[in-house]
Each structure stands twice: as C-alpha cells, then as structure tokens.
Amino acid sequence: MRRRTFLAALPASLAAGSALAQIPRPKDGNPEIGRTDLRGGDRVAGATWASRSTAWGVNGAAATAHPLATLAAIDTLRKGGSAVDAAIAANACLGLLEPIACGIGGDCFVLLWDPKTRKVVGLNGSGRSPKGLSLATVRERAGPSGTIPSFGAVSVSVPGAVAAWGDLHGRYGKLPWKDLFDPAITIAREGAPITQNVAFYLAASQRRFTNPNSKIEEVENFLKVWTIDGKTPVEGQVFRNPALANTYEMIARGGPRAFYEGEIASRIEAYFKRIGGWMTKADLAAHHSEWTPPLVTGYRGVDVYGLSPNSQGLSTLQLLNILENFDVKAMGFQSTAAIHHAVEAKRLAYEDRARYFADPAFSPAPLEWLNSKAYAKQRAALIRPDRILDPIYPGQAPSKGDTTYFTVADKDGMMISIIQSNYRGMGSGLSPDGMGFMFQDRGELFALTDGHPNVYAPDKRPFQTIIPGFAVKDGQPWLSFGVMGGDMQPQGQAQIISNMVDFDLDITAAGDSPRWHHEGGMEPTGEQLGVQGILRLESGVPAVTREGLQKIGWKIGASDGGFGGYQAIQRWPGRYAAATEMRKDGIALAY
Incomplete structure (x- = not known):
C-alpha cells in the first residue's frame, strides 16, 4: 500500500522526510529552542498530555x-x-x-x-x-512496481x-x-x-x-x-x-x-x-x-465491532484477540513491552489481511476462523518479548468447501460511527x-497477481482501508469511535481500546496519548514492503521506551504525521461524552 498515511498526498521530496520538519519554528526569539523542545501549558486536571477537556451533554453529541x-x-x-x-x-x-x-x-x-x-x-x-475496464487494460497501465497507479482514471x-x-x-x-x-x-x-x-x-x-x-x-x-x-x-x-x-x-x-x-x-x-x-x-x-452484520470480539469485558471484508475492520479484532493473551496493563502504559507486543500483534494480523481480505462476492474469507480466540492464541504464541518475529507468515486456513471519520449521537440513544473517504488525500x-468534487482512487488497492483474492476484476469492490469503530459494554452502547488514516486505522483503533480498557484513560486522553504506527510487511495489493518494516513513534513516547524498542531490534522512523485522526462519543448513563484530538482541525460538542 506504499505508505498509506496522511503523507500519501505529498510529493516524494516531502514525504521522504518528516512533515513536521517543514513547519517553521515558533518565533520565540531563541534560535536554540526547537519545536520538539517545546510543550503545551500545564493542565490542572486530567492527563498532562491531553489537549482539551471532554465535551459533555445529555441530549446529543457530535465530533x-x-x-x-x-x-x-x-x-x-x-x-x-x-x-x-x-x-x-x-x-x-x-x-x-x-x-x-x-x-x-x-x-x-x-x-x-x-x-x-x-x-x-x-x-x-x-x-x-467499471464493468468495461478489463484486467488486461489495468495491467497495461501498471506502474514500474507492477501495481495500479495512484492517480488517474484507471484508479x-x-x-x-x-x-x-x-x-x-x-x-x-x-x-x-x-x-x-x-x-x-x-x-x-x-x-x-x-x-x-x-x-x-x-x-x-x-x-x-x-x-x-x-x-x-x-x-x-x-x-x-x-x-x-x-x-x-x-x-x-x-x-x-x-x-x-x-x-x-x-x-x-x-x-x-x-x-x-x-x-x-x-x-x-x-x-x-x-x-x-x-x-x-x-x-x-x-x-x-449493502447492510451487513458486523463482526465482533470480546476484549477484557468490552465487545468490539468491525465490518467484514472488503473492509479491514477484522484486523482491529484480530489485533485485540492476540493482545488479550498478554497482561498489557502489567507491562505499563507506553512501555517498551506494551508497544513491542502490540506491534507484533499488528504484523501477524496484517499478514492475514494481505492474504485473505477482498470482495466476498469474489473470494469469501474464513471469517469465523480468523476472528477466533483459538487462532489468536496460536498467533500470540509466536511473539517473543526480546526479539522480532522473522520470518512472518499469514495463518493457514483450515480446508473447507487520507479519509475523514466522525460520529454523532442523539437524544433517543442512536449512535452512528461513520467514515468516508476519497482514499489517497484528494483521491484520483x-x-x-x-x-x-473529486473522484476517489480506491481502485489502486486491487492486486494484479493471478489467483490473489484481491486481484482486479470488472464490477468488483477493492480492498478497503476505511473502517468505523464501535464497542458495547454490558449490553449497552459504550463507544462510537474511529481513527482515520489508511493502514493506521486498525492500529489506531486497537491503541484507543487498549488505552481505555487496559489503562483506564478517559475518552480524550486516550486519543491524545502518543501513538505508534508500523509500516511494512505484505500488502493486499501483493506488495512486500519489508518483513520487519519501520516503527514510527510520536515524539511523546518516552525516550526510555524508544531506546528499549531499538535494543530489541526495531528500526525507528521519524514522526511523520501519519498517526491518524480520532473522534469519539462515549455513552454514559443519561449522558454523552464527546472527544476529538489535536492532530486534526475539528471540535467535539455536546448539549
């Protein structure tokens, strides 16, 4: 997927480095002070890293x-x-x-x-x-890497x-x-x-x-x-x-x-x-x-939902299923161990994503098996606390026959988690x-390899990165949320759920918390982006954690702005809490 992040819309010269580095330093009169040396003001309540307070209301909310x-x-x-x-x-x-x-x-x-x-x-x-666009024509338009171009009518x-x-x-x-x-x-x-x-x-x-x-x-x-x-x-x-x-x-x-x-x-x-x-x-x-029954898995008492392929919603559930086999809370918030195990869970889940996710009308995936706790336990057993898993493969199924996210809640208790996108920035x-308006370039996400479940065909839906999130607790709606941003989305959703469930963070602190983003591995387009890949950490991740991950062997990349954009509404008895984050331009309101 060639770095499906916010930076996908940028020219190569800019995307190769840190987007943050392109922003001028504040004119504070001291040239010795860099942007990463400065922090926001001190909050008197809540998490020190939170950018604002949560919005509360009884009748409705929007973020x-x-x-x-x-x-x-x-x-x-x-x-x-x-x-x-x-x-x-x-x-x-x-x-x-x-x-x-x-x-x-x-x-x-x-x-x-x-x-x-x-x-x-x-x-x-x-x-x-399009029904009139053949696989042969798409292959004629393929780029040097043998993939569908990111722009233009073929996408x-x-x-x-x-x-x-x-x-x-x-x-x-x-x-x-x-x-x-x-x-x-x-x-x-x-x-x-x-x-x-x-x-x-x-x-x-x-x-x-x-x-x-x-x-x-x-x-x-x-x-x-x-x-x-x-x-x-x-x-x-x-x-x-x-x-x-x-x-x-x-x-x-x-x-x-x-x-x-x-x-x-x-x-x-x-x-x-x-x-x-x-x-x-x-x-x-x-x-x-298509109205489609969502998939669901339990994570430490919370039922987390995701849409089935051609969406990548199952990846969030698989990631959480694997993480549930470890005592993440005991590892510590933003610790080396917690991030290492989560990244390894992501790598394992994404190998299955590359192998199985496609339009189910053409190639149904073994969803029950992929989402099972038994399979997650097998995959979790592959993770080692002191080294990176290499080689890494998708599971063998048993034999058998740049995006916007927003959420709204109303006085009647309806909560909608919705994500909508042109895909790569402004699309095609x-x-x-x-x-x-602009046309999307989702067709870029087809594979061109014969026999691949996601191989291009006329009148077929491509693999999709955009996924809304939802969670239910004790049979009651609990969290309508999303983290936009290409392949960051399941990674970001899992981090939000873990932040709230494992570390008891509130809805705002969970979103403003520093994030990690792993890039690499096999993609649903058939591309191999490196077995180990690159682990990007936001600047707020503690230095000791960064050093610990490097000792394990992770290649740490620059903080490049590709860590998603989060909005959420949480349901409490008789009221709503709404949140957004500092990475986007939006606001959350409730009344």
Whole structure:
C-alpha cells in the first residue's frame, strides 16, 4: 500500500522526510529552542498530555474534523433530526470543508447502534470497478512496481457515499432529505476560512497532481475549483465552491439516486469519455450499498465491532484477540513491552489481511476462523518479548468447501460511527466538469497477481482501508469511535481500546496519548514492503521506551504525521461524552 498515511498526498521530496520538519519554528526569539523542545501549558486536571477537556451533554453529541461540520450536526439534532440526519449534514459539509479527506466522489462505511433493536448494524457503502475496464487494460497501465497507479482514471471506482447516505436516511432519518444539505450549500456559496491541516494538504495535492510524473489525464478541473489565482488557499483564506453547491442542490432535490441516474450520472459519463476513462452511467446506476452484520470480539469485558471484508475492520479484532493473551496493563502504559507486543500483534494480523481480505462476492474469507480466540492464541504464541518475529507468515486456513471519520449521537440513544473517504488525500486527481468534487482512487488497492483474492476484476469492490469503530459494554452502547488514516486505522483503533480498557484513560486522553504506527510487511495489493518494516513513534513516547524498542531490534522512523485522526462519543448513563484530538482541525460538542 506504499505508505498509506496522511503523507500519501505529498510529493516524494516531502514525504521522504518528516512533515513536521517543514513547519517553521515558533518565533520565540531563541534560535536554540526547537519545536520538539517545546510543550503545551500545564493542565490542572486530567492527563498532562491531553489537549482539551471532554465535551459533555445529555441530549446529543457530535465530533468531526471541522468545527463547522460539528456545528451543522448539532444544529440538525436541535431541529429534531436523528443521529443519521446529523451525520449526513456533517458529511456534506466535510466534503466542502475537508476535501483533502472526503467527498461525494468517495466511499462510506458505517457502524450504528440501533436503540430500537438494541443491536449494532453495519453498512458497506463501497463502490465497484467499471464493468468495461478489463484486467488486461489495468495491467497495461501498471506502474514500474507492477501495481495500479495512484492517480488517474484507471484508479477510479464507483463512489458509494451518496447511496450510503440514502440508505441510512431511508431507515433512520427523521427530517426531510432536502433539508440535510442546507448547511453545506450555504457554506459552499458564501464560503468559509480554510483550516490549518486542509491548507497544508491542499497545497501538497496541487504539487502532486501537477507533477508530470503523476500521468493524470487532466488537472484543469482541480485547478479551477481548488486554486485561487493559481494557488491553493492558505490558512484563514475564505474558500467557496459554487459548483459543489449546485451538485448538492441536484442531490437535495432529486434524492440519493440523483447522483447515480439522470443529469449527474450523464455528466460523469461524458467526463470519463472525454478524458479516456471507463466509468459509465450504467456503472453508476447499478451501484448499491449493502447492510451487513458486523463482526465482533470480546476484549477484557468490552465487545468490539468491525465490518467484514472488503473492509479491514477484522484486523482491529484480530489485533485485540492476540493482545488479550498478554497482561498489557502489567507491562505499563507506553512501555517498551506494551508497544513491542502490540506491534507484533499488528504484523501477524496484517499478514492475514494481505492474504485473505477482498470482495466476498469474489473470494469469501474464513471469517469465523480468523476472528477466533483459538487462532489468536496460536498467533500470540509466536511473539517473543526480546526479539522480532522473522520470518512472518499469514495463518493457514483450515480446508473447507487520507479519509475523514466522525460520529454523532442523539437524544433517543442512536449512535452512528461513520467514515468516508476519497482514499489517497484528494483521491484520483480527477474532478468532473463543473461538479466541484473529486473522484476517489480506491481502485489502486486491487492486486494484479493471478489467483490473489484481491486481484482486479470488472464490477468488483477493492480492498478497503476505511473502517468505523464501535464497542458495547454490558449490553449497552459504550463507544462510537474511529481513527482515520489508511493502514493506521486498525492500529489506531486497537491503541484507543487498549488505552481505555487496559489503562483506564478517559475518552480524550486516550486519543491524545502518543501513538505508534508500523509500516511494512505484505500488502493486499501483493506488495512486500519489508518483513520487519519501520516503527514510527510520536515524539511523546518516552525516550526510555524508544531506546528499549531499538535494543530489541526495531528500526525507528521519524514522526511523520501519519498517526491518524480520532473522534469519539462515549455513552454514559443519561449522558454523552464527546472527544476529538489535536492532530486534526475539528471540535467535539455536546448539549
């Protein structure tokens, strides 16, 4: 997956080093003080590393990666909307306000607590590859590494987000569909100031898309929508997207199918025909989401849920199943032993991810076996406390026949955990004529190896990195959460659960806690990124822990900004707690 992190949207010259190093030092008058020598102020309560206090409320809560999206969600709840209504309104806003992570050109996955049935339900809103694009053609377009290019028409699969919104609203919505788009349409027409992270990644996307080596069929539409006088907007500059406002108005008037049929679909087909792509109106019309029963595992008294493949949600559950075999709490918070065992659990789980995860309509995975405690115990027995496992392999199954995350909760007890993405930053680099959004590049995640479960085929869903998280405790909804960021997501989700369950951290401290991110091993694309890989640690990880990991043999990489973005809502008796983190631009609110 070639470093599926926040830095995936950056040019090679920038991604090779630390993103943090590109940010100027504060003008404090002392050139001897570097950024890593400075820390925030001292808190009088709570964890010393926490960036803020948790937001509390009794009627509802929302946590997103942008303040205006969170406000849109809260306003929708106050008008009598359900958590689903508020989530759709927020997501529409994020497509405008956080285009470097999401939009209606991408896919969507959901875990939701239904208070009427008292169950967690799942929705797979991922799209399929164009029916007219053959494996032979994709192989002709493959890059030097023998993988599908990161950008351009060959990487585009059918966007599933709008259909997922429609399915959610049809089952759980309270307010009229058209009203949900009012906040986003207003902001798109009147404009809003660009936030810090969005400005950073917009500029990076421009550099990447306009690089001649990107081989994107056209970039004029990107430049027309997302640049002002040839440059992407800087932090604080007001940005408008009237083309997206027009598209939203068509969807608001025509319903969710308006995206897949009628004028929008016709314009999308005409665009791909113009640039030599493959997506057609028939591909769009055939798209549908799938309600799917989520997988679940127990972790020390908490039931953790994940979506089955083609999602990577099972990786979180496998990672936790392996960790449960060790006394992580006794190892110590942020200790060498705790991180070492967790990274080894990740490596083992990700080998299975590379071997088995794909569209189940083409290659069903042995889910029950992969998620079993017995199998996890076998895998845990391979881990040694004083050395790195090498070689490492996937398990042998028994024989038989850059993304945005947000969460909303309402007064009726419904909690929705939703993640939506264009995949690699702003996606494929392609923006349809006059529509104001980018197409995802999820098709990049297919393999091209004959016999691989995830090998490309027409009308097939690629392996997906985006996963919502949810946890239940004592039969009651406990935590709606997510950690966006490519292959970081299962790693981040497991760290959040361990922080809260093993070390009793609150919802905010659990997210602000320093993280680790391991890169390497076999990928679902068929790539081998190094057996041992690289272990990246945030600067807050204690020096003694860093030294201990190096003594075991881990190759420690730079802290590069690829540690995910977290939002969460926790259910308490009669109230909600909501949290976000300092790595993103968003806020959490409750009322």
